[in-house]
Amino acid sequence: MPNDSCVVVGAGISGLLAARELTEAGWRVTVLDKGRGVGGRMATRRTGVAAFDHGAQFFTVRGERFEDLVDGWLQAGAAAEWSRGFADAEGNANPDGHPRYRGSEGMTSIPKHLADGLDVRTGERVVSVDRTGNGWTVACESGESVSGGALLLTAPVPQSLALAESGNYALPEGARRQLEGISYDPCLALMALLDGSSPVPHPGGVQIKGEPLDWIGDNAMKGISDRPALTIHAGPQWSRAHYDDHETDVTRALLDLAGGQLGADLVSSVVETSLARWRYSWVTSSHEEACLMASEEPPLVFCGDGFGQPKVEGAALSGLAAADGLLGCVT
Ligand SMILES: Cc1cc2nc3c(=O)[nH]c(=O)nc-3n(C[C@H](O)[C@H](O)[C@H](O)COP(=O)(O)OP(=O)(O)OC[C@H]3O[C@@H](n4cnc5c(N)ncnc54)[C@H](O)[C@@H]3O)c2cc1C
Structure with a gap:
């Protein structure tokens, strides 16, 4: 060899x-x-x-x-x-x-x-x-x-x-x-396709750096998606506590939390969601x-x-x- x-x-x-x-x-x-x-x-x-x-x-x-x-x-x-x-x-x-x-x-x-x-x-x-x-x-x-x-x-x-x-x-x-x-910390990441306009402020990201949410971004404002499409990252403690929860429960909870953060009713404007579970995210x-x-x-x-x-x-x-x-x- x-x-x-x-x-x-x-x-x-x-x-x-x-x-x-x-x-x-x-x-x-x-x-x-x-x-x-x-x-x-x-x-x-x-x-x-x-x-x-x-x-x-x-x-x-x-x-x-x-x-x-x-x-x-x-x-x-x-x-x-x-x-x-x-x-x-x-x-x-x-x-x-x-x-x-x-x-x-x-x-x-x-x-x-x-x-x-x-x-x-x-x-x-x-x-x-x-x-x-x-x-x-x-x-x-x-x-x-x-x-x-x-x-x-x-x-x-x-x-x-x-x-x-x-x-x-x-x-x-x-x-x-x-x-x-x-x-490493884990991170639960929710992807949510919106029907309508994005409630995320310019330039397309809210950097919370905390709990229960760490980040909310809009991939359309970011310039990579044709439609408003949110990425919602839970904070490390919340992610650890809910890592194995059922997808429906995590999805609903993260939409409520992000809606509260943005002052918008996300639950009724979301048309499609998907959840990623990162066991290892940040060091x-x-x-x-x-x-x-x-x-x-x-x-x-x-x-x-x-x-x-x-x-x-x-x-x-x-x-x-x-x-x-x-x-x-x-x-
Ligand atoms: C939710 C989240 C948000 C983040 N946000 C940011 C950010 O905003 N800014 C920033 O700078 N960084 C961020 N990071 C961190 C950043 O993504 C990582 O630090 C970086 O991408 C790590 O690169 P890497 O090559 O070390 O590891 P990885 O990107 O993890 O690459 C390792 C690869 O190994 C492969 N692999 C694992 N096991 C096997 C196997 N058995 N066989 C074959 N392949 C295998 C995996 O599929 C993977 O592709 C974030 C990470 C996450 C998860």
């Missing part, structure tokens, strides 16, 4: 950026994702007449390395600026001058752009990982198996940890302890470094938004750090 090959589990922003950097360096890279499409938590759901970003809503830019990437996405038409601030919980406009970006046709525009030209296989749920020959072999639920000299695990860490320990490999105790310290406790190399020979690296900084920017930088680390292993 040549050591300049890598299997990447996860086609979210971290996995795709790592895969791109390794591919550009001449590595043979295979990316596997259990989802129907790429993007992970940068997720857009389309119905006939509407589109909903139901995971990440927007992203900001803090550091230069990420700024360079975002400039490229803007030039390629994969990203666009959405606003410079959103209404607060009281409904007051809150512009602070810092750009908030979106995917041009929804958040998935960016991962789709990044996946272009890569060997990305969607609909492939990895179920076990084994240490074989000079590298790693991962097996998928479909019966497919893929081998590589290096392995990069990019899923939310509890999922990556379970995969790393699913086969014949024993993770070093120190690495396991550090990985077990990374945690609550992260690893200090931008990635974790659990084994150098053969390389096994963990990355994603649980490492270094959080959110889309943190995940992107973590993917790049993982690729840098892998390239460092073989030079």
